[in-house]
Amino acid sequence: MKFYFFHLMPWxxxxxxxSDKSKHPSAWVTxxxxxxxxxxxxxxxxxxxxxxxxxxxxxxxxxCVNEHHQNAYGTMPSxxxxxxxxxxxxSRMKIAMVGNGLPLRDHPLRVAEEVAMLDVISGGRIISGFxxxxxxxxxxxxxxxxxxxxxxxxxxxxxxxxxxxxxPFAFEGKHYRLRYVNIWPRPLQKPHPPIWIPGFGSKExxxxxxxxxxxxAYLAVFxxxxxxxxxxxxYREAASGFGYEPSPYQMGHLFPIYVAKTDKQALEExxxxxxxxYHKGLxxxxxxxxxxxxTSVSSMRRITGFAHELNWEAMDIKExxxxxxxxxxxxxxxxxxxVKYIRELNFGLLLxxxxxxxxxxxxxxxxxxxFASDVMxxxxxxxxxxEDKWSQAA
Amino acid sequence: xxxQEKFVNVRGARIRLLRAGSGEPLLYLHGLLGxxxxxxxxxxxxxxxxxxxxxHPGFGTSEGLERVETVDDLAFHYADLLDELDLxxxxxxxxxxxxxxxxxxxxxxxxxxxxxxxxxxxGLNVAGNFIPDIFAASPAETRALLxxxxxxxxxxxxxxxxxxxxxxxxxxxxxxxxxxxAWNPYLHDPKLADRLYRVRAPTLIxxxxxxxLLTLEHGRLYEExxxxxxxxxxxxxxxxxxxxxxxxTARYTLEFLNS
Numbered sequence: 146m147k148f149y150f151f152h153l154m155p156w157x158x159x160x161x162x163x164s165d166k167s168k169h170p171s172a173w174v175t176x177x178x179x180x181x182x183x184x185x186x187x188x189x190x191x192x193x194x195x196x197x198x199x200x201x202x203x204x205x206x207x208x209c210v211n212e213h214h215q216n217a218y219g220t221m222p223s224x225x226x227x228x229x230x231x232x233x234x235x236s237r238m239k240i241a242m243v244g245n246g247l248p249l250r251d252h253p254l255r256v257a258e259e260v261a262m263l264d265v266i267s268g269g270r271i272i273s274g275f276x277x278x279x280x281x282x283x284x285x286x287x288x289x290x291x292x293x294x295x296x297x298x299x300x301x302x303x304x305x306x307x308x309x310x311x312x313p314f315a316f317e318g319k320h321y322r323l324r325y326v327n328i329w330p331r332p333l334q335k336p337h338p339p340i341w342i343p344g345f346g347s348k349e350x351x352x353x354x355x356x357x358x359x360x361x362a363y364l365a366v367f368x369x370x371x372x373x374x375x376x377x378x379x380y381r382e383a384a385s386g387f388g389y390e391p392s393p394y395q396m397g398h399l400f401p402i403y404v405a406k407t408d409k410q411a412l413e414e415x416x417x418x419x420x421x422x423y424h425k426g427l428x429x430x431x432x433x434x435x436x437x438x439x440t441s442v443s444s445m446r447r448i449t450g451f452a453h454e455l456n457w458e459a460m461d462i463k464e465x466x467x468x469x470x471x472x473x474x475x476x477x478x479x480x481x482x483x484v485k486y487i488r489e490l491n492f493g494l495l496l497x498x499x500x501x502x503x504x505x506x507x508x509x510x511x512x513x514x515x516f517a518s519d520v521m522x523x524x525x526x527x528x529x530x531x532e533d534k535w536s537q538a539a
Numbered sequence: 540x541x542x543q544e545k546f547v548n549v550r551g552a553r554i555r556l557l558r559a560g561s562g563e564p565l566l567y568l569h570g571l572l573g574x575x576x577x578x579x580x581x582x583x584x585x586x587x588x589x590x591x592x593x594x595h596p597g598f599g600t601s602e603g604l605e606r607v608e609t610v611d612d613l614a615f616h617y618a619d620l621l622d623e624l625d626l627x628x629x630x631x632x633x634x635x636x637x638x639x640x641x642x643x644x645x646x647x648x649x650x651x652x653x654x655x656x657x658x659x660x661x662g663l664n665v666a667g668n669f670i671p672d673i674f675a676a677s678p679a680e681t682r683a684l685l686x687x688x689x690x691x692x693x694x695x696x697x698x699x700x701x702x703x704x705x706x707x708x709x710x711x712x713x714x715x716x717x718x719x720x721a722w723n724p725y726l727h728d729p730k731l732a733d734r735l736y737r738v739r740a741p742t743l744i745x746x747x748x749x750x751x752l753l754t755l756e757h758g759r760l761y762e763e764x765x766x767x768x769x770x771x772x773x774x775x776x777x778x779x780x781x782x783x784x785x786x787x788t789a790r791y792t793l794e795f796l797n798s
Contacts, residue, residue, distance in 0.1 A: 174675075284675060289722040291715055432675050437718035442711045449707065 146487065146528045148521050149241055150200040150513065151209040151399055151496045153219040154193045154227075155426050156181060157503035163425060166458075171430045173216040173281040180217070190220075192506055194227070198234050199510070203517035207239030207272065209399075209496055211343075212246045214278070215285040218426035224274075225259045232267040240267065243343055243364065243496075244274020248293045249286045253300035253321060257307040257328050264332040271334070274341040274364075275301055280434045291438030296320050298353075308337040341397065341494075347444050348379055355383035355391065362494060364397040367427075369454060370469035370486070373398055377490050392535045397494030398486070401471040401501040404479050404515040411473040414508060416462040419471045421502025423457035471501075476519045483520070484527055493531055495524075540585050542577050547593070549619050552603025557592040560585030563653075564629035565796070567591065568617070568637030570659075570779060571673070572685075572697055573598040573713040580781040583789035587797065588630070593620060595640070597716030599709050610662075610720045610728050614643035621651055630796055631740075632656035634781055635753075636717055642731060642761070645738045652740040656792055657761055659747050659778050661726040665756045670726055673752060674718055684752045685778045693782065726753070735764035742768040743795040745788060747776035769795075 160180055163169050169176060197208045210227040213219040221227055224242035231240050240263070245256045264271040277297045283290040299318045303326070306316065312327025332338055343364040344350050354361040363380055365373040377396050384391040401422060403415035431452075440448065453459070457470070465471050472482055483495070499516055500509040525532070542559035557575060565588040569575055575594040584590050596616060597604030607613060617640060621629065631652045633641030638660025645652045671684055681698045682689035699706055721727075742765045746758035755772070762770040771791050773780040780788040 283722075284672075287723045289718065291719045291722065430675065430677070432677055437674055437711075437722075438715040442708065442715065445711050446704075446707065 146524050146531065147206040147394065147494050148524075149207045149209050149239070149397075149494065149496045150197070150205045151211075151243075151498045152193055152197055152500055153211070153213075153426075153498065154190070154221050155422075155502060156186075156189075156217040156220050157421070158182065158185065159217060159425055166428070169428070171281070171433065172218050172426050172428045174284045174430075174433055176217055178215075181220075186220070193500070194230060194234075196500060196506070196509055196513070197227075197231055199513065201235045201238040203513055204521065205238055205517065207241055207270075209241040209243045209274075211243050211274070212249075212276065212278070214246075214249070214282045216281065216426075218422075225256075225263065228263050228271070232263055232270070235270075237270075239270050239272055241272035241341060242274050243272075243341055244276045246276050246278035246282060247300035247304075248296035249278045249282055249288055250300070253303045254307060254323070254326070254328060256300075257304040258330075260304075260338060261308065261328060261330050261332040264334055264338050265330045269333040269338075271332075271338045272341055273338040274343060275304075276343055277439075279345070280436045280439050281429060283436045283439060284433055289438075290436040292320070293439055294349075294441075305337060305340075308332050343399065344376060347440055348376075349441065349444070351376055351379045352383045355380050355387065355395070357384075357387050357389060360391070360395055362395050362397050364399050364494070364496065366399045367470060368400075372451075372454065373469070373486075374490055377492060393491050393493030393531055394535055396490070396492035397496055398490070398492055399496035400469070400498060401473075402479060402497040402499060402516065403471075403473040403512050404476055404520060405473075405512075406475060408474045408478050411475060411478075412462065412466070415473045415501075415504065415512070418502035418504040418508075419465060419473060420462055423460070423465055423470065426502060427457055476515065479516075479520055480523055483524060487524070487528060493528075493535065540582055542581070542585075542592075547620065547623050549603065549616060549623055550606070552596055552601070552606070554596070554601045554603065554620065555594040555599065557581070558589065560587070560589045562588045564588065564626050565590045566593075566617070566621070566626065566629045566631045568593075568631065568633035568640050569595065569598075570635030570637050571661075571713060571717045572779070573709050573716075574634075574697070574779075574782060575599060578782065578785065580785040580789055583785065584792065587793060591624065591626070591629070593617075595637070595716060597719065598713050604716055604719060607716070607719055610639060610643050611647065613640045613720065614647045617644050618648050618651065627651070628653045630654045630656070632658065632792060633660060634658045635778060636661055636721065638662065639721075639726075639728070639731075642735065642738070643728065645740055645742075646731070646734045649737050649739040652738075654796055655738065655740040655742040655765075656745065656795065657742065658745040658780055658788065659750050659753055659758070660744075660761065661721065661753060662728055662731050663757050663760050663764075664724070664727040664729065664732075665754075665760055668754060668756050671752060673726075674714065674722070686783060687747075687749050687775055687777045688783075697782065732760065732764055735761070736766065738765045741795075743791065744768055744770040745780055745791055746770065746772055747778055747780050747783070748772050748774050749776060750778045752778045
């Protein structure tokens with residue numbers, strides 16, 4: 146098992162009347178940035194970066210940062226800037242950008258160059274996630290969502306080629322056309338930094354990741370147990386269709402985890418913060434979460450069928466915890482549930498969100514420490530066979 | 540009158556089409572909801588004209604969206620369709636998105652359009668006039684933007700809160716195919732206004748008095764930019780006059796086409 150501490154860097158200070166949905170239909174796109182206070186932001190960014198740096202001391206395999214625009218849910222418009230600061234303040238752990246929103250950028254080579262710089266400076270500690278960006282961001286950035294899939298694939302191809310093919314060469318795409326591709330520097334890891342793809346509901350993405358030409362890790366994000374299983378099963382099925390058995394390190398599970406002495410204490414301490422995430426930070430307008438053409442009509446039909454699973458605000462903390470949207474509990478409970486998940490779903494990347502919502506610093510640190518001392522080593526021992534069998538592939 | 544449903548092959552894409560009536564040909568280009576089913580408005584027009592109602596690429600069951608990137612691709616598509624149907628110079632009427640396509644067709648192929656009717660047409664940007672975001676609108680908000688009476692049975696049936704599977708498919712494909720050409724620049728082509736001088740067909744601009752999506756200012760700009768164009772206002776009507784005020788819209792249209 147590999148453990149990557151995921152941070153979203155949310156903006157916790159929402160307006161007092163945020164619970165009024167008619168006034169505040171979303172924490173994205175339209176929530177006014179007058180609620181952002183840069184003086185507090187200065188302290189908050191530095192606190193969050195301290196938490197990420199501390200993960201190395203606690204023995205995590207790595208940390209994850211990501212990209213989101215114009216929202217209170219996560220205040221990292223550029224994951225590469227976050228990674229750049231972490232690279233020089235850490236020396237051992239991996240730094241995963243999960244990921245750069247390729248279709249939202251007008252120049253994929255900028256991503257290729259920045260990731261290559263980070264990889265060289267860090268001595269090959271970079272994991273390069275690629276995302277399409279969530280639906281709301283097509284409103285925020287003015288990018289046509291009906292071209293999202295093809296822009297993503299084309300930008301991906303250009304970046305991977307720029308990392309692996311000696312330049313200069315010409316790239317002739319539909320969205321990107323370049324006469325001279327010849328990036329300096331080239332990445333340190335060969336053939337290139339590992340690529341991770343967080344997913345949110347599209348089966349096509351799973352199949353694309355599982356292709357033997359790629360074998361990218363697919364990350365299930367904030368999904369209830371049965372959907373995680375559905376996507377990992379789809380991954381195994383796709384890999385088997387391609388004629389190979391996927392490594393558990395090709396599958397990752399990202400969700401909030403909080404560990405305390407007892408179940409009761411965990412719920413008391415972290416319940417409100419998990420509700421901040423699911424009831425506030427993830428409050429979207431449906432039409433913005435799913436802009437036209439962002440997902441195929443057939444996927445949209447399926448998503449419309451499980452829309453209730455995305456209606457987090459209709460669930461209380463017990464339901465969220467029971468269904469696996471989060472895992473708040475005692476050391477024993479957390480160990481037991483994770484062992485069960487990992488056995489059943491056979492995945493090798495766990496990306497615990499150990500800070501979420503408006504959780505204060507001291508609680509975050511306690512949670513990180515308890516997870517690192519009482520859960521992480523236990524799971525590493527418990528799943529040593531996985532490590533032995535697959536670590537080369539990872 | 541019962542329309543004939545046919546499928547036409549346009550450069551390899553299967554395009555659905557309704558046809559009815561007799562007389563001079565009239566091509567009707569539908570709006571953002573994809574209203575390609577037999578409507579009272581079509582019935583009224585088909586008493587005087589042979590009306591053709593094709594479904595745009597990517598809407599409903601019409602194919603060919605992959606070749607559509609900007610609105611001029613749709614203008615070329617309709618030039619191809621006219622060739623396919625062997626229509627040399629039909630009247631062309633268009634609503635909303637279809638009005639925009641009709642205007643582009645009349646710019647690129649001025650000699651293929653006999654008379655032009657633009658009804659609450661997208662396509663122009665009126666400086667300082669902020670168009671509400673139809674793509675971000677919920678079904679209830681969409682009804683409020685498009686109809687004067689958003690609680691009417693008509694509004695509920697066209698933009699449903701709990702659509703049937705077929706209706707859901709039409710709503711999803713319509714939204715996608717509209718966004719394809721209209722996401723950014725939003726609902727307009729920045730070059731169109733300056734090209735409208737090329738339109739040679741006699742032109743009627745029809746506008747819903749209470750269109751909340753595209754205000755009357757858009758209609759006035761079309762009237763100003765197209766030589767000899769005449770603007771008529773459909774009273775008590777929103778963005779979709781052929782649907783919400785079929786009788787008045789048909790009367791204005793027929794008076795103009797028969798004059």
